[in-house]
Amino acid sequence: MRDCKEFFTEPFFSRLRLVLVAVIATTAILAMSSSRIPLTAYRKAYLQSKESDGSRVSNISAHTQPRKDGDYHLKSDEGLHNITNVPRSKNKYSNLEILEASLAEARAAIKGARIGQEAPHEDFVPKGPMYLNATAFRRSYLEMEKRFKVFIYEEGGPPVFHVGPCKHTYAIEGYFIQALEVSPFRTTDPSKAHLYYLPFSVTRITEFIYVPESREWGLMKSFVADYVNTISHKYPYWNRSLGADHFMLACHDWGPELSFAVPYLYTNSIRALCNANTSERFAPSRDVSIPEIHLPLGTTKGMIGGPSPSKRPILVFYAGGIHGPIRPILLEYWEDKDADVQIHQYLPKGVSYYGMMRKSRYCICPSGYEVASPRMVEALYMGCVPVLIKEGYVIPFSDILNWKAFAVVIPVQDIPNLKRILMAISPRQYIRMQRRGIQVRRHFEINTPPKRYDVFHMILHSIWLRRLNIIVEDATES
């Protein structure tokens, strides 16, 4: 088997680094290209607000009260930037310095992987070969719980801000936004935040701003650019770091494209994306790959669990549309070729898709139109060992999880050898992989409210790690 390195990110603890973020003040305001055919009311209001005040958006902020001025002004006469070299005479530190000092302590604790006594609330402790370094992960997770604070910009309201879809394929967008808003990681004091969240839902933008069938990105992009423009005028934080301590989250396929609307958003900010395609500027050390989770009913009820290996008569299963570059190859080699290899475009009437996953030992998760697919998480939910056939995909949490301990990764050119590769895995080895898959399942589960180490916390943890990789200084403070 070929080296599959391109699929994974290096373990984070060997990558913790310190990047100084310079502060230069420039803002790009993208020209907007409007399109006037049938408009939803929301889109119409957006266009009208643009007409009434030139290029600046107004009604994004119409839904919330503006914050009081003093809340977010930094004191201008404080501040040395080098947190390791603060002079003794100085007895007052800026909020930013205090925050950065706290992050420096977290970095040191993770690098030393110091584990003191178990915290009283530790109901779960990661261990086993499913983790690249369980001790470092646990330390980092505990540091996150202890310190991490996120400010959510309050500007904007439903249907596009602070909410998102909670059903179907992009459900993680709505779930994450809503879970973060009520989580203890949220701070309503922006001067106490390590990161700033841009709370728009890309799926909702495609529903409420995009003109269906128009193939016109301009309006959606100017919408995102306007939002960033609004918060960068109203608060000092975006300019201070040029977006580096900001993040967005999108599961919709168009997430990356919309992030291109704002230069610093895709070069500096953290983008948590399902569509984590390294050929489309996804940068594993700055961006975060999040799992795509298909929730037909808005809940995982009935999706989790499956029989033991001995009750799984089918070797390997796949059913689904043939789009994208990989699936046609899979179908060409394996459709209707072998009773052990159940590869279908359509399932026969009356055969249940999830039922097939529960009867199979391995489930194939090939890329489709986009690199991500909900099959990977479905397979883990149902106790089927995932077989990943993807190219240029950064697998979610692959800086923490050792995917090869509980999944099979096959390069596209090995599709003809699929059966041979799977048959070469001994029953004992299979049983181990399957059991580990069940053990890591918690990291992909959706809970309301969220539970420790579940998918909400894993996404947040990946974001936290990216934040640890930068140091923000405020040039205006010296």
Ligand SMILES: *[C@@H]1O[C@H](CO)[C@@H](O)[C@H](O)[C@H]1NC(C)=O
């Ligand atoms: C903008 O918001 C204000 C206040 O909510 C409202 O009165 C006005 O009609 C809105 N304008 C547009 C174009 O939607």
Ligand SMILES: *[C@@H]1O[C@H](CO)[C@@H](O)[C@H](O)[C@H]1NC(C)=O
């Ligand atoms: C910070 O201060 C330490 C100790 O004086 C020094 O070694 C280090 O180079 C400084 N770092 C920066 C980025 O100025």
Ligand SMILES: *[C@@H]1O[C@H](CO)[C@@H](O)[C@H](O)[C@H]1NC(C)=O
């Ligand atoms: C885990 O990471 C810590 C540093 O964070 C390091 O000291 C330790 O050696 C690592 N363990 C393994 C097994 O790599």
Ligand SMILES: *[C@@H]1O[C@H](CO)[C@@H](O)[C@H](O)[C@H]1NC(C)=O
């Ligand atoms: C951020 O920078 C832009 C462009 O230079 C400027 O127009 C804006 O006023 C700045 N924002 C703040 C809060 O100073």
Ligand SMILES: *[C@@H]1O[C@H](CO)[C@@H](O)[C@H](O)[C@H]1NC(C)=O
């Ligand atoms: C990843 O991006 C590249 C470049 O745009 C594209 O050719 C490829 O098809 C994408 N992969 C998938 C699975 O969509």
